[in-house]
Amino acid sequence: MNSLKNELEQFICLANDVVEMKLVKSEEDFFNDKAIFRPEFTHQLFGQTENIFGYKNLRIQLYYSAARLSIYLNHTFTEKIDPTKYDGVQADNVIKAIVDKLEVHPITSKDKFITELAKESSFRPSGTLLNSYSRTHEGSTSHFEIYKNDMSTPGFREYHERLQTFLWWFIDAASYIDPDDERWGYYTFFERQVEGSNTRYSSVGYITVYKYYAYPDKIRQRISQMLILPPYQRQGHGSEVLETVYRDFISDPIVFDITVEDPSDNFVRLRDYIDCKNCKQLPAFQADKLSQGFSHSMENEALDKFKIHKKQARRVYEILRLQATDMSNPKEVKAYRLEIKRRLNIPFQKQRNELEKLKKVLKPEELTAAMQGVDIQERYETLEKWYQEVIEEYRKVTARLSTI
Known part of the structure; x- marks a missing residue:
């Protein structure tokens, strides 16, 4: 019995350690392991133990194109448990678990995903530009822009569907919001890179806010979700973005006050x-x-x-x-x-x-x-x-x- 238990334990891995995430700007990024970042939470997909069963040396690749957030999903392993040897015990279907939770249709072909990267250079953020600023990180200066959106903005609904998939990995007790509820507002922020005559954007994060009624004729803006993607964390973006959102609220005479939901x-x-x-x-x-x-x-x-x-x-x-x-x-x-x-x-x-x-x-x-x-x-x-x-x-x- 102990021998069987030991054998089965070899097929258990910690999901946080095997999920590899990237923001891919170029084909070189796809193969650059230094660009990998990992999730903070996986229990919302794989259960409270955050374990995945049935594989040895499992690697789950969940890559996003940096601007459009096209999603590539694949997994590799050196061995998968054989049900005929272990009383019919099956390996976890990790790809299905991720697709079902994220509610997206990922690209599973590496070549097709790399081909899709050619479309990145034509991407432009939607919405109203509220602020632009610069940050120096590791000796180089980058430029950033903050936009205000709602679901009526052309193309934003589709972009948001992909952007919100990060929530499951980085916000505990996350949930998707109702995109048809017009009381939701969205603030997105991007890195802007100029290469010669070309301008390229990369997604940095976003904030969602909800309008509540405040007696007698005002609204209360409640900040719901704020996410800065790991490659851009601890670089001062949080304060810049939140202050921009504040200024937008303060300038609106119908806003009574600002609150935050479960921060x-x-x-x-x-x-x-x-x-x-x-x-x-x-x-x-x-x-x-x-x-x-x-x-x-x-x-x-x-x-x-x-x-x-x-x-x-x-x-x-x-x-x-x-x-x-x-x-x-x-x-x-x-x-x-x-x-x-x-x-x-x-x-x-x-x-x-x-x-x-x-x-x-x-x-x-x-x-x-x-x-x-x-x-x-x-x-x-x-x-x-x-x-x-x-x-x-x-x-x-x-x-x-x-x-x-």
Whole structure:
């Protein structure tokens, strides 16, 4: 039995290690292993273990042409499990699993995919150009453009169908959105390369936003998904793109405020950084005002100038006050700590208020039962733990703010 188990385990591989992804600009890129990047998540295609069964030395090639995002899909292996030797046990159908999830029809011929690359030079982004900027990375300068789209833009629906397939690999708990819902908006961004008289584009990423009703006659823009493809990550594109989207919202008089749906930790830090950088300009967020606590002026100015809603404005205040606090001054440090803990204590305070109400209506033995689990020391320890976690996150933002 152990021998059979060991034999079968040789046919198990980790999906994250065998899926190879590329943005292919030329035939040389197709064969360049240095261009490979790998997914962050595969459980949405291959289950929670992220394992693939039935192959030895499996390689799954999922390549995208850099501009149009034409998809090439193939797999190779040195051995596939033989069902006749192992009681009919079958190998996972990896190609079907990927095609069914991505809902696309990939190119399976290498030669045909390479031939299709000739069409890349004629690709032009659709939509309205909102911003262009340059970035220097590894000694070379590249140029980038950001566009605003909706599904009525010619050609965008087909492009988006291919672009959104990256979600399954890089966004946890991803899902496709309804392209026929007109409340969705899309911001795409591209690298633009000029070679002589030719201009070529490469896809960098995108943001989706959703319009919600805000009483009485406004809309609330909610950022839903943001994806920057791995070859372009950690190069400053996130802040450039998000600020461009913000400017588009701020200039629209019908937009009441901006919110975010279930953001990742990295997006939270990016948003905090941009909101803090913007609010540092406002009179209500100057150092002398920060020490006096969160105010209606902060809330109103953040909403009026940058369409930041109250909860986020409070977070901005706390980060900027941390930056303005003299950490060598025990009095300032204590005042800041108490300010944060007062907010963190709100759930406990609500619980305490509920217990006060119960005292008036419950019998002593019923009240004792209701108060089980309420431990003051444990509450203090929990508050301190939460405080330290908050400060750790805030310091990541203030460290970046100190560079501007």
